[in-house]
Amino acid sequence: MITATATALDAGLILANVLSPKVLFFFLGAIAVFLNADLEIPAPLPKLFSLYLLMAVGFRGGMALAKDGFGGQVIPTITVSVLMAAVIPLICFCILRLRFDVFNAAAISATYGSISAVTFIAAESFLQAQNISYDGFMVAPLALMESPAIIVGLVLVRLGSRQARPGSDGTGMNWGKVLHESMLNGYVYLIAGSLVIGFISSVYSPAGVEKMEPFVYKFFYGVLCFFLLDMGIVAAQRFKDLKKAGAFLVFFAILMPMFNALIGGLLARALGLGYGNALLFIILCSSASYIAVPTAMRMTVPEANPRYYISSALGLTFPFNHTIGIPLYMGLVYKLIPSAA
Amino acid sequence: MITATATALDAGLILANVLSPKVLFFFLGAIAVFLNADLEIPAPLPKLFSLYLLMAVGFRGGMALAKDGFGGQVIPTITVSVLMAAVIPLICFCILRLRFDVFNAAAISATYGSISAVTFIAAESFLQAQNISYDGFMVAPLALMESPAIIVGLVLVRLGSRQARPGSDGTGMNWGKVLHESMLNGYVYLIAGSLVIGFISSVYSPAGVEKMEPFVYKFFYGVLCFFLLDMGIVAAQRFKDLKKAGAFLVFFAILMPMFNALIGGLLARALGLGYGNALLFIILCSSASYIAVPTAMRMTVPEANPRYYISSALGLTFPFNHTIGIPLYMGLVYKLIPSAA
Amino acid sequence: MITATATALDAGLILANVLSPKVLFFFLGAIAVFLNADLEIPAPLPKLFSLYLLMAVGFRGGMALAKDGFGGQVIPTITVSVLMAAVIPLICFCILRLRFDVFNAAAISATYGSISAVTFIAAESFLQAQNISYDGFMVAPLALMESPAIIVGLVLVRLGSRQARPGSDGTGMNWGKVLHESMLNGYVYLIAGSLVIGFISSVYSPAGVEKMEPFVYKFFYGVLCFFLLDMGIVAAQRFKDLKKAGAFLVFFAILMPMFNALIGGLLARALGLGYGNALLFIILCSSASYIAVPTAMRMTVPEANPRYYISSALGLTFPFNHTIGIPLYMGLVYKLIPSAA
Amino acid sequence: MKRLDLIVSERELDSVIEALDKAGAPGYSVIRPVTGRGPDTYVTEGMDFSGLGANAHVIVFCEIEVLDKLRVTINPILNYYGGVAYVAEASPL
């Protein structure tokens, strides 16, 4: 269905996206792994880039929110995003239980319920390159969609695993710890905090915001390219892993995002979002987390194999969305959203 | 007395300062510690930020010095700064001896005699946001005030500790090593060197300076925010430490900077400094070192407990100055300095 | 002969170069080592800077190539560069064999056949400061000159060492591995890849390139200064090493680049290059590698002492070219190249 | 004296250190990041950006009594989350 929309228009969008510096640097990293080139971005440089990107994207979102206010679609869109973070894992779980045990199915489901901040950022860049406007409040769900996905994932584990879990003697699942980890994960905290700071300082410290602007704007795209170079390396390594995980997961990691994108597109239409916001909403639905959720799953569901939930999100869904997904979903937006939106 | 100046004007200044991005990011870091959020800026990223900030602030100072020359208040102001770096430890020592042994009293005194480069930088940002001008030569004391403070601190130890010190058999105090450490500390060296480079290349290589400008200006405030995020984390950790050190040190770490600020304000008036330079001069007096001095004390007075001298400077004086101190001292400047200065 | 060109003009050029921020920061690093100052730029920060510089210089080259096309001098110049990467090691080898065994002579020769990307970048900055134009295609040899130099170096080892080499039982020289290492060295790969990305995205994604520009331009010179600060430290450490290596190598490390520069100048004239391209071509000839070649030599000719080939390239040739070399070669260009070029 | 070498995920480091403090270890040292492979996991620096982190290597020089207490608190963590703990002899210089 979605594939049928791959018309000439989409092909043009895909080409424009795939030949942009950000995607080309992603490929450069991935090809380095396949050619076995000695390219390495040592720790903690990738962490530097991701801290910067989250800080900047949060701050920019806060600035935009201060300018645009909370009226109109803001509250409904954020509410629906958070609901989607809880609903998508339920759908995924039903599908994944066909092949995986409760633990792995729940962990993968939580991963797909949540979002990928970098895919979101890449979609913003895509919109800018296409001269399509979007709103700053769309950043808010980046901070809000991790926790519901994690909680639903853990509820599924609790309900699904009848026998006593080995860790339930204290080292195991501890709801306080889980909630803490899901809401006070460093990255979630940073993006939420930067959003609030961007908002507050836009209102009370315009001079400070002005001095911040070159940092969060001029520099942004270059760091994104640098980070995607590293993500290319990581994704390719994970992709090798994924081959061992079998065809089912490979299909899941590509078809599930497309399915979620379709739901997202229909919801965007129902919410009355414009082109730009609609694409970003679709990305929130279709992308999968590789930050807070894997960390929480690693701690609370050690029975699940990280190879499955990390490799599917990073090794396939991430590259798919960055290359073909974003322009494809844009084509979908053009189909679904009335042009005067 | 100073507290009495906290009028409506000051309240406005405090608010404008506290709600600026730089202070909000500092809070974000500190709150992360209190909420136990998993936010971490791993080594050597904080070092990258501080190297950059010192390099940029030195270079900018050198550029300004090349433009403004050494006339007028330059030499007197620098001379008085250096004297203050020696006098303040003497005052502090008398107070601290009420509660601390010679070693700890001397080490804390040296810390307060010296300066905090980042507090200075934050005060510059504050002035820029308030559209108050200041001069580039005020950067020079950043490099010159560490050594006198260290030397006075060590003289106090030598005079105060009658019995032979355990380390005097060779591993201990060694004046050559001390002078070396105090003057060739990496950061002191970098800021002094960058100042000289900024000066020389402004005169002989304007094309080079022009290419350097985006790096030292556009990027600066964002890195400052990033660094203050980290300092918020460190300060909050140190603040926890400080509670164990007792109420005396807590009061000292807040009242001493205010007292030093007052002396600084009177001296600024006597020197005939304008608003901007007066604030920066006050910051030089009231801030405490967490770079060269602790390093030198750690090496030469290992009898002193780093918990005291580092935690008081970082856990209280630093946050106090960054939040309330800077605007409070600005209010003091408005009181003390004749408006036509 | 070259030294005779050190006229008043050259002295002016040398001064303008030596007093530019980039060279002054290099000195700052070097002086830190001689004064034993505690200045340190910990791993992996130098790697961050070099990754950035290579990525940016490659991208900029690709952009320029897209604008200018492959016509005119492009193909001949690149071809001659690659030939020089093979010819220079042969000349060096004949000279070095006077004092060194086959292994060391071959390793040093390969080092001088290849190029130093940072010297090239510094020469570009010099040209910009002098308002002399140059072409983007000159970046291509940065990626192409490492492999021929390495291969010639290894052929020399193979021909020169009659007895069976200790490593020839499998751990030793392995041509596949050698070619892989020489062509898929991380840095060579990154510069070549960024060149291709800059080229492709200039053609197909102008919006992406526009967003990339602040990153690759504004920020560039500052990072170069930062990196040269570190290189100053490293070069000074290596220079201390070099003293142990004896006078022959010291002379070689200064006279050989000057000789190669002369050949380069004559070839530049024959190729009909303009002032800017001629200087860059000379730099390609006269600079020595401290990246891909040492790595490959370390792996394939462990009999050679890294102290020789790394210390000569980094401890002398690098600082010589950065301070005196670049302006000296510019003087040579003015002598050799007809002004209407 | 004994020497204990622990290699655990950075995520479990806090619990391990808490256990060391409770068992009365006179001190400990932590090195990170550490990468590696175990029977179950393969840890690279690659996931550093994600907050998932790599491993940490904890070295503890202590009396044998401390080890007895640690066995009770640390072995369950290792069994549940993975990681290794080995003991060797060591004597002060």
Place this chain on the structure above:
Amino acid sequence: MKRLDLIVSERELDSVIEALDKAGAPGYSVIRPVTGRGPDTYVTEGMDFSGLGANAHVIVFCEIEVLDKLRVTINPILNYYGGVAYVAEASPL
């Protein structure tokens, strides 16, 4: 159980890990960068920027049989490229 400590250049790390995998080591841990001095070399972090890298420290806890296999594969690497390998006793906590 035995404990093997290997210190080799980062450039040889891949071959060493391959040898460990082939010899059936149950796991290993890698710490880097490591600097140091040996009879032949002096390694600092200074060359980090160049891709030449520093050293790596590899720790392996394994049965004695694994060591016998490693002796054959790893010692030639150490002899040719430099580096050290030492064995000590270790017992699980």
Place this chain on the structure above:
Amino acid sequence: MKRLDLIVSERELDSVIEALDKAGAPGYSVIRPVTGRGPDTYVTEGMDFSGLGANAHVIVFCEIEVLDKLRVTINPILNYYGGVAYVAEASPL
């Protein structure tokens, strides 16, 4: 052969290495930064930005004679500045 593990502040690293060179150690390896806790100090990466640094872990494989010399030069440093030094057995692979 013996294995010496030293954990000292990065600030004392230069003096320790000097002592190793003087005592005729055939080599050494240094890992840093190392964090940790001792009887007196609590060292985190937090002060990294200040130049105060963290700890370093120095590993030395050497003959027992070297240790006798080191005892004289290194123990005073450890007593004055803090840090630990432990010796264990080690044999070449």
